[in-house]
Amino acid sequence: MSSDTLTLKVEFGGGLELLFSNKRIRDVTIPAFVPGDSSVPSPESESIQPTSLKQADVTFLLHYLREKHLTDRPELFMEKDTVRPGILVLINDTDWELEGEGDYVLKDKDEIVLISTLHGG
Amino acid sequence: MSSDTLTLKVEFGGGLELLFSNKRIRDVTIPAFVPGDSSVPSPESESIQPTSLKQADVTFLLHYLREKHLTDRPELFMEKDTVRPGILVLINDTDWELEGEGDYVLKDKDEIVLISTLHGG
Amino acid sequence: MQDVENTALSESDLSRSPSLHRDDYLRYGRQMILEGFGLPGQAGLQRSSVVVVGAGGLGCPALQYLAASGVGRIGIIDHDMVELSNLQRQILHNESTVGVYKAISAAQAIQKLNSKIQVDIITEALHSSNAIALLYPYNVILDCTDNAPTRYLLSDTAVSLGKPLVSGAAQKFEGQLSVYNFGDNGPCYRCIFPRPPAMETVGTCEETGVLGAVTGVIGTMQALETIRIITGLHDGKPTLLLYSALTVPFFRSVKLRSKKPSCIACGGDGVKNGTIEETDYVAFCGGVRPNWEQKGLSSG
Amino acid sequence: MQDVENTALSESDLSRSPSLHRDDYLRYGRQMILEGFGLPGQAGLQRSSVVVVGAGGLGCPALQYLAASGVGRIGIIDHDMVELSNLQRQILHNESTVGVYKAISAAQAIQKLNSKIQVDIITEALHSSNAIALLYPYNVILDCTDNAPTRYLLSDTAVSLGKPLVSGAAQKFEGQLSVYNFGDNGPCYRCIFPRPPAMETVGTCEETGVLGAVTGVIGTMQALETIRIITGLHDGKPTLLLYSALTVPFFRSVKLRSKKPSCIACGGDGVKNGTIEETDYVAFCGGVRPNWEQKGLSSG
Ligand SMILES: [Zn+2]
Ligand SMILES: [Zn+2]
Numbered sequence: 001m002s003s004d005t006l007t008l009k010v011e012f013g014g015g016l017e018l019l020f021s022n023k024r025i026r027d028v029t030i031p032a033f034v035p036g037d038s039s040v041p042s043p044e045s046e047s048i049q050p051t052s053l054k055q056a057d058v059t060f061l062l063h064y065l066r067e068k069h070l071t072d073r074p075e076l077f078m079e080k081d082t083v084r085p086g087i088l089v090l091i092n093d094t095d096w097e098l099e100g101e102g103d104y105v106l107k108d109k110d111e112i113v114l115i116s117t118l119h120g121g
Numbered sequence: 122m123s124s125d126t127l128t129l130k131v132e133f134g135g136g137l138e139l140l141f142s143n144k145r146i147r148d149v150t151i152p153a154f155v156p157g158d159s160s161v162p163s164p165e166s167e168s169i170q171p172t173s174l175k176q177a178d179v180t181f182l183l184h185y186l187r188e189k190h191l192t193d194r195p196e197l198f199m200e201k202d203t204v205r206p207g208i209l210v211l212i213n214d215t216d217w218e219l220e221g222e223g224d225y226v227l228k229d230k231d232e233i234v235l236i237s238t239l240h241g242g
Numbered sequence: 243m244q245d246v247e248n249t250a251l252s253e254s255d256l257s258r259s260p261s262l263h264r265d266d267y268l269r270y271g272r273q274m275i276l277e278g279f280g281l282p283g284q285a286g287l288q289r290s291s292v293v294v295v296g297a298g299g300l301g302c303p304a305l306q307y308l309a310a311s312g313v314g315r316i317g318i319i320d321h322d323m324v325e326l327s328n329l330q331r332q333i334l335h336n337e338s339t340v341g342v343y344k345a346i347s348a349a350q351a352i353q354k355l356n357s358k359i360q361v362d363i364i365t366e367a368l369h370s371s372n373a374i375a376l377l378y379p380y381n382v383i384l385d386c387t388d389n390a391p392t393r394y395l396l397s398d399t400a401v402s403l404g405k406p407l408v409s410g411a412a413q414k415f416e417g418q419l420s421v422y423n424f425g426d427n428g429p430c431y432r433c434i435f436p437r438p439p440a441m442e443t444v445g446t447c448e449e450t451g452v453l454g455a456v457t458g459v460i461g462t463m464q465a466l467e468t469i470r471i472i473t474g475l476h477d478g479k480p481t482l483l484l485y486s487a488l489t490v491p492f493f494r495s496v497k498l499r500s501k502k503p504s505c506i507a508c509g510g511d512g513v514k515n516g517t518i519e520e521t522d523y524v525a526f527c528g529g530v531r532p533n534w535e536q537k538g539l540s541s542g
Numbered sequence: 543m544q545d546v547e548n549t550a551l552s553e554s555d556l557s558r559s560p561s562l563h564r565d566d567y568l569r570y571g572r573q574m575i576l577e578g579f580g581l582p583g584q585a586g587l588q589r590s591s592v593v594v595v596g597a598g599g600l601g602c603p604a605l606q607y608l609a610a611s612g613v614g615r616i617g618i619i620d621h622d623m624v625e626l627s628n629l630q631r632q633i634l635h636n637e638s639t640v641g642v643y644k645a646i647s648a649a650q651a652i653q654k655l656n657s658k659i660q661v662d663i664i665t666e667a668l669h670s671s672n673a674i675a676l677l678y679p680y681n682v683i684l685d686c687t688d689n690a691p692t693r694y695l696l697s698d699t700a701v702s703l704g705k706p707l708v709s710g711a712a713q714k715f716e717g718q719l720s721v722y723n724f725g726d727n728g729p730c731y732r733c734i735f736p737r738p739p740a741m742e743t744v745g746t747c748e749e750t751g752v753l754g755a756v757t758g759v760i761g762t763m764q765a766l767e768t769i770r771i772i773t774g775l776h777d778g779k780p781t782l783l784l785y786s787a788l789t790v791p792f793f794r795s796v797k798l799r800s801k802k803p804s805c806i807a808c809g810g811d812g813v814k815n816g817t818i819e820e821t822d823y824v825a826f827c828g829g830v831r832p833n834w835e836q837k838g839l840s841s842g
Contacts, residue, residue: 013416013484013486014413014416014418015413015414015450024486024489025489084439085435085436085437085438085439086390086435086437086438086439087439088434088435088482090494090496093494093495093496093497094496094497095434095482095496095497095498095499097499098497098499113484113494113496115418115484116439117411117418117434117435117439118411118412118413118416118417118418119387119388119389119390119393119411119413120299120388120411120412120413120450120452121296121298121299121300121301121386121387121388121410121411121412121457134716134784134786135713135716135718136713136714145786145789146789205739206735206736206737206738206739207735207737207738207739208739209734209735209782211794211796214794214795214796214797215796215797216734216782216796216797216798216799218799219797219799234784234794234796236718236784237739238711238718238734238735238739239711239712239713239716239717239718240687240688240689240690240693240711240713241599241688241711241712241713241750241752242596242598242599242600242601242686242687242688242710242711242712242757265626268626268627269626269627269629269630270630271627271630271751272627272630272631272751272752272754273630273631273751273752273753273754274751275750275751276714276715276751276752276753277714279751279753303603303758303762306633306758307631307633307754307755307758310629310630310631310633310754311630311753311754311755312630326565326568326569327568327569327571327572329569329610329655329656330569330570330571330572330573330610330611330612331572331573331607331610333606333607333610333655335655336654336655337654337655337656337657338654354636354637354638355629355633355636355637356629356637357637414576414577415576450575451571451572451573451574451575451576451579452572452573452576453573453576453579453611453766453769454572454573454607454610454611455607455611455762455763455765455766455769456766458603458606458607458758458762458765458766459759459762459763459766462603462755462758462759462762463755463759465755465758466753466755466756466758466759466787469753469755470787470788475788477790479790481790483792487766487770488770488775490777490779490781490795491793491794491795492783492793492795493791493792493793493795494791495790495791495792495793
């Protein structure tokens with residue numbers, strides 16, 4: 001592990017994987033420090049210094065997944081700066097509400113699961 | 122974590138817990154270095170230097186569990202230096218055979234599960 | 243419900259539970275000898291009442307194991323009738339009950355398995371207007387339904403009635419299981435999902451596929467969670483079980499939040515009454531049922 | 543078995559599977575629209591044969607979901623008769639089939655659910671002398687038995703016949719599930735447990751308690767693993783699933799070793815023939831059945 005990036009295991013379930021090229025599990029590597037507004041730096045803007053940096057948190061990860069990995073219907077994934085109703089975020093098998101939700105500061109090798117609630121029977 | 126001891130999570134299942142005061146899960150702290158013959162040092166013999174030391178391995182853990190935690194019928198737990206037929210050892214959710222069996226060198230926070238195979242239906 | 247202590251039973255215990263028939267020791271012996279279960283557990287099951295909402299893919303296995311275990315009174319709420327397309331997973335129904343109300347078909351099946359229990363058949367559709375009255379008589383409510391509006395209605399009603407809600411769901415190769423409104427400080431469904439998802443969300447409006455055995459695993463575990471609640475074997479910790487039949491590991495146990503003070507259904511912030519919109523309960527997916535024959539021909 | 547590719551189907555595919563009746567698209571539509579399943583999956587199930595050894599706590603739910611899913615031919619091997627004490631968990635039997643052979647009682651139940659499938663009833667006890675002949679006709683073998691000797695016999699026979707063995711077990715609040723002798727290099731039961739446990743080992747000789755829904759979860763998952771094998775949805779990686787209904791997490795998926803070259807049943811070291819002792823298959827627990835009524839009174 002290099003100290004300037006974090007590698008996370010991200011898993012989708014409950015149908016949410018359909019928005020992410022139908023791939024359930026992927027390793028995602030993100031910078032350890034990111035723009036304070038959670039904007040995802042594009043490769044060409046790398047030399048531009050953002051006005052503020054923060055440690056990478058779950059809110060940034062959501063933005064990052066939307067920018068880099070989402071392939072279909074982004075409106076079904078996020079609403080404003082968080083996930084859409086009916087989606088639950090799990091941090092190392094714990095409801096993200098218990099971990100600070102979007103403000104949770106990610107650690108290398110964290111396991112993040114994003115699921116849609118199921119309604120079928 | 123102090124570097125001279127290891128703390129492990131040990132879980133029993135499949136009925137094996139009955140030999141260990143019917144407690145399924147326990148934290149077990151063992152020395153990081155142990156006698157080469159896997160003998161369990163008793164408190165009063167601590168000053169006696171054994172002729173050889175090795176890093177604590179699963180074979181030592183089995184001896185340790187038998188000495189310190191087993192409460193009933195030791196002959197149902199071990200046979201010679203290993204577990205009895207019908208008992209499977211799992212190291213971090215992997216069959217111990219894939220990890221070197223008794224020779225696996227334990228790391229702090231390892232999860233060791235010992236189960237009896239079930240026959241009922 | 244009650245906390246059952248694991249104690250050896252004497253003849254005097256027996257006389258305090260005169261309702262357990264001598265045959266029942268034979269019938270339920272294999273579970274009565276379990277540690278923490280015993281005669282108190284069996285008598286507890288017999289005194290309990292459980293209502294299963296939905297006699298479909300989840301409800302069938304749940305009903306089957308609840309009846310087999312000796313739950314004294316079981317209500318079945320379902321206003322649908324059995325169709326041939328149900329038999330791939332709704333294993334209490336059979337070819338001869340196609341066209342019969344599911345609640346009746348399921349009741350016949352479990353009564354055949356256990357004639358000693360009382361079975362209530364409710365073929366009315368569950369609405370916000372009748373939910374309290376229909377669910378009131380039972381100790382535990384099982385959500386075995388197949389749509390979001392009924393799930394919100396069941397959760398809000400369980401909160402109003404102060405009863406645990408054992409909630410299962412299944413779709414494709416996946417399942418989810420949780421007990422809501424239970425334990426010291428357990429959340430309700432709305433604590434976790436405050437608002438219903440948008441109607442255009444993945445897989446809500448069209449009937450999606452599901453493997454029968456997946457509903458079987460979740461429905462059976464709903465029965466098991468119910469039995470644990472009744473016999474005092476449930477630890478009350480809010481947990482969500484995620485199941486996926488095609489990925490390893492198959493299961494994840496997720497630790498859930500506690501009840502939210504701000505929850506509009508169960509919260510203590512005084513905002514709860516009147517803020518739940520009736521529209522949450524209106525089925526937003528009234529669309530036509532897909533033509534499975536055509537689907538079978540055109541999708542892989 | 544076969545690898546099913548996930549492809550859109552054309553009319554020409556249909557003509558290659560003339561055996562799938564038009565009604566079957568309706569009946570199995572909910573599973574046929576699943577990704578990776580489709581018409582090839584359904585046709586594969588219909589062409590397959592499966593044998594379930596033991597029509598008890600594990601066999602009943604397994605049979606139920608195999609029949610519902612449309613497996614073409616199902617054999618049921620069980621020489622016992624239904625007793626009242628079985629009904630707490632053996633949910634294909636019912637009060638009116640007490641005293642009937644379990645294989646017959648179970649066959650009646652699944653045939654009622656699905657009259658299109660072929661059901662073979664075998665009321666002979668399985669022995670080392672007849673195992674090969676009885677199991678030979680089937681593609682997949684399910685171990686739903688309740689004793690160690692039969693488990694070794696089934697594993698050794700599955701190895702001889704080169705067929706996958708879907709093995710389930712349940713006791714008290716716990717269950718175990720694994721597929722043996724499957725995949726590129728999957729182990730057999732003896733690779734993991736070379737010798738039967740000593741007869742005085744915990745809980746072998748006396749019938750121990752078991753919660754019905756626990757056998758239900760494992761038996762249902764045995765059906766699911768079988769369906770995955772037949773439809774090509776199984777990854778073939780050797781895994782042991784551990785289930786405990788009272789501890790969190792409920793489930794653990796354990797990665798198992800590969801086939802052992804030194805295994806006396808499936809190994810390649812040339813030592814295999816003749817080294818398996820016939821005594822492995824002799825039931826060493828012939829003791830009397832406990833008196834459940836008395837147990838109910840004396841244990842908690
Ligand atoms: Zn709430
Ligand atoms: Zn082998």
